[in-house]
Amino acid sequence: MNRNIRAAALACATIFSLAAPALADTELKIYISSQHQPNVWRKALDQYEAKTPGVKVTIETGGNTSEAQAQYLNTVMSAKDPSLDVLILDVIRPAQFAAAGWTSDVEGKDLSTYLPAYAEANTVNGKTVALPAFADAQFLYYRKDLLDKYGIQPPKSWDELKTAAKTITDGEKNPDLQGLSFQGKAIEGAVCTFLLPYWSQGKALTANGRLSFDHDAAVKSLALWKSFADEGVAKKNIAEVATDDTRKEFQAGNVVFAVNWSYAWAQSQGPESAVAGKVGVARLPAMAGGVPATCLGGWEWGVSAFSAHQDEAKKLVAYLSSPEVSKFMAINASLLPTYADLYKDGDVTKAAPWFAEALQVVETAKPRPVTPRYNEVSETIRTTVNAVLAGVSTPEEGASQIESRLKRILR
Amino acid sequence: MATTTSLKISADVEPRQAPWVRWLDLSDRSLAILLLAPAALLLALIIVYPVCRLAYTSFFSLSLTSGLPAEFVGLENYQLMIEDPVFWETTWNTVLITLITVPGALVVGLGLALMANLPFRTQWPVRLSLLIPWALPLSFAGLIFAWFFHSEYGVVNDVLNRVGLPGVIWFNSPNWAFAAICLTIIWKTSSFMALIILAGLQTIPRSLYEAADVDGAGRVRQFFEITLPLLKPSIVVALIFRTITSLQTFDIPYMMTGGGPGTSTATLAMYIHQNTVSFLDLGYGSALAVVMFALSMCVTAVYLRMIRTKE
Numbered sequence: 001m002n003r004n005i006r007a008a009a010l011a012c013a014t015i016f017s018l019a020a021p022a023l024a025d026t027e028l029k030i031y032i033s034s035q036h037q038p039n040v041w042r043k044a045l046d047q048y049e050a051k052t053p054g055v056k057v058t059i060e061t062g063g064n065t066s067e068a069q070a071q072y073l074n075t076v077m078s079a080k081d082p083s084l085d086v087l088i089l090d091v092i093r094p095a096q097f098a099a100a101g102w103t104s105d106v107e108g109k110d111l112s113t114y115l116p117a118y119a120e121a122n123t124v125n126g127k128t129v130a131l132p133a134f135a136d137a138q139f140l141y142y143r144k145d146l147l148d149k150y151g152i153q154p155p156k157s158w159d160e161l162k163t164a165a166k167t168i169t170d171g172e173k174n175p176d177l178q179g180l181s182f183q184g185k186a187i188e189g190a191v192c193t194f195l196l197p198y199w200s201q202g203k204a205l206t207a208n209g210r211l212s213f214d215h216d217a218a219v220k221s222l223a224l225w226k227s228f229a230d231e232g233v234a235k236k237n238i239a240e241v242a243t244d245d246t247r248k249e250f251q252a253g254n255v256v257f258a259v260n261w262s263y264a265w266a267q268s269q270g271p272e273s274a275v276a277g278k279v280g281v282a283r284l285p286a287m288a289g290g291v292p293a294t295c296l297g298g299w300e301w302g303v304s305a306f307s308a309h310q311d312e313a314k315k316l317v318a319y320l321s322s323p324e325v326s327k328f329m330a331i332n333a334s335l336l337p338t339y340a341d342l343y344k345d346g347d348v349t350k351a352a353p354w355f356a357e358a359l360q361v362v363e364t365a366k367p368r369p370v371t372p373r374y375n376e377v378s379e380t381i382r383t384t385v386n387a388v389l390a391g392v393s394t395p396e397e398g399a400s401q402i403e404s405r406l407k408r409i410l411r
Numbered sequence: 412m413a414t415t416t417s418l419k420i421s422a423d424v425e426p427r428q429a430p431w432v433r434w435l436d437l438s439d440r441s442l443a444i445l446l447l448a449p450a451a452l453l454l455a456l457i458i459v460y461p462v463c464r465l466a467y468t469s470f471f472s473l474s475l476t477s478g479l480p481a482e483f484v485g486l487e488n489y490q491l492m493i494e495d496p497v498f499w500e501t502t503w504n505t506v507l508i509t510l511i512t513v514p515g516a517l518v519v520g521l522g523l524a525l526m527a528n529l530p531f532r533t534q535w536p537v538r539l540s541l542l543i544p545w546a547l548p549l550s551f552a553g554l555i556f557a558w559f560f561h562s563e564y565g566v567v568n569d570v571l572n573r574v575g576l577p578g579v580i581w582f583n584s585p586n587w588a589f590a591a592i593c594l595t596i597i598w599k600t601s602s603f604m605a606l607i608i609l610a611g612l613q614t615i616p617r618s619l620y621e622a623a624d625v626d627g628a629g630r631v632r633q634f635f636e637i638t639l640p641l642l643k644p645s646i647v648v649a650l651i652f653r654t655i656t657s658l659q660t661f662d663i664p665y666m667m668t669g670g671g672p673g674t675s676t677a678t679l680a681m682y683i684h685q686n687t688v689s690f691l692d693l694g695y696g697s698a699l700a701v702v703m704f705a706l707s708m709c710v711t712a713v714y715l716r717m718i719r720t721k722e
Contacts, residue, residue, distance in 0.1 A: 071688050078475060078691070099478040100691065186671050237562040237580045239672060372476040375689050387673035390583040 025056045026312050030086040033069050034061040035244065036299070037263070040333040044325050048316065055312055065242065066090045066188035070375065077102040077304070085307040086316055089130055090188070091121050091298045091367065092374050098124040099372040103302040106131055106314050109321070114338045117296055117367060129302065131321035134335035136297030137365040138192055139358070141250055141258040141268070144280040146172070154282040156292075158197065158224055161257055161285050165233045168256050179233035181246040182225070182259040184389040189243045190382035191368060192295035193259070194402075197221035199293035199366050200286045206369045211410040213403045220287070222388045222395035229389060239390040251275060259284065261297055265352055266334035281354040283361055296365035298338070330355065336362060373409050380405040462704060468697040475691035488698035497674055498699065501682040508593060508664075508678065509657040515597040516653060517646065520604025525638075527605065528612045541609070544602040553666025556595040560667070567591075582668055585675030592664050592676055599663070604649045611645025612638070651714045658707050679703050 030045070032038045038061050045057045063069030070093065076084060077100065089097060097103045105127045111119035118132040140161075142154055146168050155161035165179030183189040195205065198221040203214040228234040235241075247264040249255050253274040258264075268279045286292040301317040303310065319325065327342055329335040331351040336358060342348055343359035369377055380402055388398040469488055473481040492498050527537045544552070559566045560581040568578035581591045615638065623633045661680035664670065670677030670685075677685075683703065687696035 067689070074688050074691060096476050100475045101478065186669055235563075237583060239583055240562065240580075372478070373690075375476070375691070379685070379689065383671060383673055386671050387675075390580075390672035392583070392585055392672045392675065 025054055026309050028055060028057045028085045028309060028312055028316055029060055029083060030057055030088075030316070031060050031062065031069075031073070031084045032088050033063055033066075035064045035263075036088065037266075037333045037335075040329065043332070044320065044328055047328075048319050051319075052315070055316070057316065060084065064244065066092075067375075067378070073102075077306070080306045082304070082306045082308050084304050085309055085313040086320075087302045087304055088133055089300045089302050091118070091136075091296060091300060092188075092370070092378070094122055094130045094300055094302065095124055095370050096372045096374055097302060098127070098129040102305050103129050104305045104307075104310055104314070105129060106303060106317055109318060115340060115362060117363070117365065118298060118300070118338050121296075121298075121367060121370070122300055130300035131317050132338035133299040133301050133320060134326065134329055135338045135362050136261050136263075136299070136336055137294045137358070137362045138196065138259055138261055138284060138297065139294070139361065140282045140284045141260050141264060142280050142282065143168075143253075143256050143275065143278055145278040146256055147280070154280065155257075155285050157288055158285045159288055162228070162231070162233055165256050166231075169233075176254050178235050178249065178255045180228055180257045180259070181234065181241060181249055181255045182228075182238070183241055183243050183246060184225070184229075184234075184238040184386060185240055185242040185245075186382045186386035187242050188378055188382065190385040191378050192297075193225060194218075194221055194381050194385045195295055195366070195368065196259075196284060196293060197224050197287050197290075199295075200290040202291060205406075206371075206410065209371070209410075211406050213406060215399050215403060218399035218402060219395045222385065222398045224287070225385070226388055226391075226395055239386050250279075262334055262336045262358070265354070266332075281358075283357075292364075294361055294365045296362075296367045298336070369410070371410065376409045377406060380409065465697045465704070466701050468693055469701050471694050473692075473694040475693065481694070484694070488695050491695060492698055492702065497677070497682060498679075500674055501677045501679045502702075504589075504676065505658060505660060505678045505680070507589075508596065508660050509654060511593045512596045512600065513650065513653050513657055515593065516600040516604050517650065519597055519601035520649070521608055521642075521646075523601060523605035524608035524612055527609055541602050541605050544599050545606065547599070549599065549662035550666050552595060552599050553663040556591065556598075556663075557667045560591045583672060585672060588668050588672065588676050592667055595663050595667065596657075596660065600653060600657075604653065607649040607652075608642060608645050611642045615641050647714075647718065651711075651718075654710055654714070655707055658703065658710065 030041075032041055038059050042059060045059070049055060049057060062072050070090070073084075073087060073089075077097070087103075094103070107128060109128065109131060111123065111128060114132050115135060118135060122128055122130045122132060140154065147154065147164070150164075150168055150171060152164045152167065155164050161180065169177050169179050183193050198205070198214075198217050201214075201217045201220065203217040204212055206212060225234075225238075229236060229238045243260065246255070246258050246260050247267065250258040250260070250264065251268050251273045265279070265281060267273060269276050283292050284294050301320050303313045303317055307313050321338070323337075323339050323342065326337040326339055327345060327348060330337045330342060330345075330348045334352050336355070337343060337348070340359060340363075343355050349356050368374070371377065384393065384398045384402050387393040388395055393401065468481075470483060470485055471481040472484045472487065523541060527541055531537055558564070560568075562568055562578060562580040562582070565581075567581070571578050579587050581587045619637050620633060623637060628636065659680050660678045661684065664676050664678055665681055665684075668676045670681050679699065680703065683696055683699045686692050686699060690696075
């Protein structure tokens with residue numbers, strides 16, 4: 001009797017264990033930066049789970065700066081770890097990840113529906129290696145109320161900005177009020193800090209994959225930022241300021257002009273902000289006699305080459321990159337859409353009125369150099385910017401340093 | 412000697428060895444080798460194999476971002492290293508940190524240990540306060556002190572201002588940033604030194620001090636004539652540990668400055684990390700790591716020499 005019961009139990013267990021994989025949900029893990037408002041992405045993912053039975057998506061957050069995430073992903077991907085299925089990648093990384101064989105190609109999506117800059121950034125050697133998550137560019141945030149008070153228009157040149165900032169801070173007599181906040185810490189954003197005035201003078205950093213460095217333009221760029229700190233327009237320890245520091249200080253009402261990405265808008269209008277309703281967003285100023293230039297940002301969704309669920313991951317990426325999700329994130333998280341027509345969409349412009357003008361800015365934004373050795377390029381530029389702003393190197397020395405090191409890297 | 416006797420005895424009396432030992436008819440030497448084998452295997456797997464692999468990779472040009480397979484280049488990585496100014500700067504920074512923080516932590520640790528050895532009514536609060544800096548993870552300590560030294564929101568500048576001194580933008584200047592880092596490292600490691608020295612202090616018999624009092628020796632004389640000489644073994648042990656780990660300094664400068672401004676506070680371990688994890692240049696990173704390994708081995712050899720001659 002006992003033997004029969006044991007045999008029956010064993011048979012049942014075997015049948016169930018064989019059937020279990022077929023019944024179990026596919027678990028996908030998606031890697032998102034803690035800076036990207038993962039709580040809003042969670043809502044989009046909940047909608048996906050409702051639409052797609054049998055798939056569960058968990059979010060793993062990590063790294064609140066681009067290079068911190070890059071280090072983490074480098075470690076995970078070098079180890080061929082299958083724990084992450086979908087990754088969010090900074091726009092500068094698809095080239096490196098594809099070269100290292102860390103992403104699976106995502107074919108079958110017509111990239112021409114996206115903004116051209118992102119179609120380009122995600123295509124490596126003719127293959128689509130990732131799909132756009134959201135677009136981004138750097139903008140000039142300003143205090144509409146303060147500019148109106150002193151009868152000043154949003155500045156079109158950096159010199160105008162300097163004058164406007166000084167007028168306002170002198171008039172307000174508030175020791176905590178900074179004229180301009182930008183990123184001087186040695187983070188990825190500091191590369192953009194260097195490139196904004198450089199590009200504004202009409203210069204490019206690379207041409208056909210080779211270095212085309214303009215020494216004088218570089219000196220002028222570094223000298224411009226240093227002058228803001230020296231003349232008291234930016235704070236003396238600007239070399240300690242990261243992207244989120246700028247956002248927080250602007251949100252607290254301590255900054256007149258700020259250089260920041262699009263994500264700061266949603267939070268500046270949110271309940272924690274001291275400046276809700278007083279914020280304007282405009283194109284970044286240009287150098288004297290130059291063209292307005294801004295840095296292309298934005299993030300992409302990639303499928304890990306080591307994921308155990310390739311098809312499910314690709315479907316998820318296609319969903320997250322769709323117009324519906326792009327619109328949802330634009331309205332709820334002020335993440336710029338990757339589809340041109342969404343910029344004029346009524347619901348989107350209700351949430352962020354300045355998106356209508358933002359399209360032109362994003363379409364003319366310049367990408368940072370596309371190269372598998374981008375990490376080294378970035379390290380060179382951002383540490384030099386940091387050193388110049390800290391007063392350790394002069395703009396001249398900084399420009400020479402960048403030139404010599406980039407020559408070695410981008411042979 | 413004793414073991415041979417016990418073997419002989421065991422033949423007459425009840426056998427004390429495990430059955431399998433007797434069955435295999437092992438001599439003491441073979442038994443020792445067999446018992447040491449698992450530990451040796453583990454050591455080989457965890458230390459010897461990775462180090463050999465590291466040395467092997469250092470002769471190749473291997474960069475994960477190039478998509479190309481590893482290419483044998485002989486000593487080219489080492490040649491690049493010699494010509495690399497950042498390598499020399501980071502090595503010098505590491506040596507400087509060692510030269511400043513090891514004696515610094517020793518002096519502070521000695522003071523702390525002496526204070527902790529005083530007869531307190533309750534010993535445990537003192538011992539606990541000695542233990543906490545050492546128990547705190549390095550990256551936590553780095554983050555905490557990064558905030559302490561923040562030019563606007565930091566405690567250090569606040570205290571300076573209250574005393575009437577101007578605040579310093581610590582991380583704007585290589586020298587001040589270096590000083591902040593050394594201070595943090597000394598704070599963190601002096602408790603470790605103090606604990607080792609405290610153990611040594613407690614082995615010194617009180618009767619020596621009492622005899623010195625009777626002879627009329629002052630406290631200072633007692634310290635130099637009794638305490639220090641008897642503490643020498645503990646001090647040497649503490650110095651060995653501290654110097655070897657100091658060559659591998661990574662966490663605190665990484666959390667506090669990330670190597671900035673520029674590369675003025677970057678250490679060799681940070682440069683290795685940057686080349687391998689950020690730049691994915693495994694060939695060059697391996698060469699750097701081999702150099703650091705060789706440096707650590709030299710220091711270890713020197714210290715071992717010192718201990719041996721003492722005995």
